[in-house]
Amino acid sequence: MATPIxxxxxxxxxxxxxxxxxxxxxxAEFHGLEPLDITEINGADYLYDADGIIGQSESQTAKAFGTAATLFCTEGSSLCIKTMLGLVKLSSKAQRPVILAPRNVHKAFIDACILLDLDVRWLYPQTPTTSICCADITPAQFEKALSEDGIDAVYVTSPDYLGNLADIRAISQICKAHSIPLLVDNAHGAYTAFLKDSLHPIALGADMCxxxxxxxxxxxxGTAYLHISQSANAAFAQDAKRVMSLFGSTSPSYLLLQSLDLCGDMLASGEFSKQLESAVSRVADCKQKLEKQGWQLCGSEPMKITVCAAKCGYDGxxxxxxxxxxxxxxxxxDVQxxxxxxxxxNTQADFDRLAAVLGSIPIKPPIDSDLPPVLPTTRQMPIRQAALQKGVSVDDALGRICALSVTACQPSVxxxxxxxxITQDVVKILKRYSIFSVNVL
Ligand SMILES: Cc1ncc(COP(=O)(O)O)c(C=O)c1O
Structure with missing residues (x-):
């Protein structure tokens, strides 16, 4: 165990x-942390060419996660997502590689498609959902889609913002059978590697996450990891730093690197797993209390509590x-x-307060959140070709082609x-997420 940075x-x-x-x-102190805020001085290593203290710390963290390589990142999962897709582009022979993905992707995925000129084949749930955050796709749907030619990688968001977990084990087996890499946006699930039974995508068979x-x-x-599995294409680990540096700043924050370094030590020592075990049981107890009070919850992620507000009579x-x-x-x-x-x-007192506050709010009959289902859209041209056009009001956008993808600030889906x-339903959903201007062709 060590904290070299x-x-x-x-x-x-x-x-x-x-x-x-x-x-x-x-x-000199101004905000307070300045004495510890350095740049890549002599001895401090280089994030994108790490063979000193950063490299040592990354290796310790890779061991804790059981990966072939774990890259530190000081620009969030957003940068790691661009890197994963950049690695797919680098390894593909296709001019415009095609990614198979459920539709509930974070905007960083679309940004990567614009920057790298990637195409997407979307998967939609068999039973349409009214939330843009989730997309319950069965393994059979992946199997069917992969039996058609032309897919270069599969990309899955799990856990999603609402705490739903995809069946990564089953999806990874299907991907392996078709020799297609599986990439997972596990932005919300770093901790899942340290549960008693790991739910981390790399442990379940993903190539990168x-x-x-x-x-x-x-x-x-701002801190994040890009993980590459032992069984992934060896070129991914070889090229990962180079591809990440393509999109990243040349001035990574050493405050964030110190944070990742300390955390790696805690993960490697087993201390985090111990704390997590107690935390998971506090969350489970709290969920039980809330359900006894009559609140409907959804999502199976152990550390997230998602209240189905609309089903309990409230706009979220x-x-x-x-x-x-x-x-x-x-x-x-959001509304739901x-x-x-x-x-x-989070202490027991935090969960007690949550249960007390929700317990004091009466459950009411469900309200209709008036959201149209998220249905397959009509794609008129490649993402990159459409991206950089002028903005108009949402009402004027009806019947036109979306230029820059439109996301609400949260959940950024x-x-x-x-x-x-842009159809009438799309206009309606945009307004429900308080989006009133959109770039169109
Ligand atoms: C599902 C999902 N993926 C990726 C991201 C981007 O992560 P980061 O903020 O670490 O860049 C987010 C951010 O909220 C997210 O919710």
């Missing part, structure tokens, strides 16, 4: 060395405000749901993707 930075900050290098604060360390581990915002936005009045800030809300994300640092036709 922290050790180096601490020693440097105490050394009295005169800083004639970036950053401009020179280590991204984890936002900051979402579920005790890490600073209104219910979120009621929680705020009780001193609780949720992760996300309120999502609460728990972490190992696109309602309409570049190159698709």
């Amino acid at each position: 922290n050790d180096f930075v601490k020693a440097y900050s105490k050394s009295g060395t005169v800083r004639f290098h970036m950053p401009g604060h020179k280590g 991204c984890d936002s360390a900051h979402k579920t581990l005790p890490c600073y915002t 936005k209104v219910l979120a405000d009621m929680l705020r009045c009780g001193g609780i800030e949720p992760e996300y809300s 749901f309120v999502v609460l994300m728990a972490g190992v640092s 696109p309602v309409v993707v570049s190159g698709e036709l």
Whole structure:
């Protein structure tokens, strides 16, 4: 167990060395963390050519996750997603590789398609959903889609924003049988590697996945991992740093690297797994209490509590405000749901407060959230070709082709993707997510 990045930075900050290098604060305290905020000085290694302290820390973390390689990232899963897809592009012979994906992708996926000129074959649930956040696709649907030619990779978002987990084990077996790499957006599931029975995509057979360390581990915002499995195409691990640097800043934050370094030590020591075990049981107890109070919950992710607000008589936005009045800030809300994300640092008192506040709110008859189902759209042209056009009001966009994909700030799942036709239903969903302007061709 080791914390090489922290050790180096601490020693440097105490050394009295005169800083004639970036950053401009020179280590003088202003916000408070400046003494520990350095750049790639002598001995501090390079994120994109890591063979020193960063490389050592990454190796320790890779061991903890059981991967062939784990890359630190200081620009979130957003950068890791672009990297995974960049690696697919690099390994594919196709001019415009095609990715098979359920429709509930994060916007970083669409951004990558624009930047890399990728095409997508979307999968939609057999029973249409009214939430853009989820897409319950059966393994049989993947099998059927992969029996057709022309797919270069499969990309799955799991867990989704509402806490639904895809059957990664079954999907990975299908992908392996077709020799197609499986990429997983596991932004919400870094912690799943440390459950008693791992639910982490790499353990379940994925070739690559991204984890936002900051979402579920005790890490600073912006920290993430790109994991590559032992059984993946060896070229992925070889080329990963080069491809990540294509999209990343040349000035990675050492504060974030220190955070990843400390966390890696905690993961490797088994301390996080211990804390997680207790936290999972606190969440399970709390879910049980809420269900006894009459609240309907959904999602199977062990550390997320998703309240089906509309089914219990509330617009999720209104219910979120009621929680705020009780001193609780949720992760996300929309007309149908309120999502609460728990972490190992949430105490029993936190869960007691949640149960007390929700317990004081009467359950009412379900309300109709008036959202049309998310149905297959009409694709008129490749994503990249459509992307960079002018903005108009949503009403004027009816019948036109979407240019830049449109997402609400949260959950950042696109309602309409570049190159698709904007129908009346799309206009309705955009307005429900408070989106009033859209770029069209
Ligand atoms: C499902 C999903 N994927 C990817 C991301 C991007 O992660 P990051 O914020 O770490 O860049 C998010 C962010 O919320 C997300 O919800």
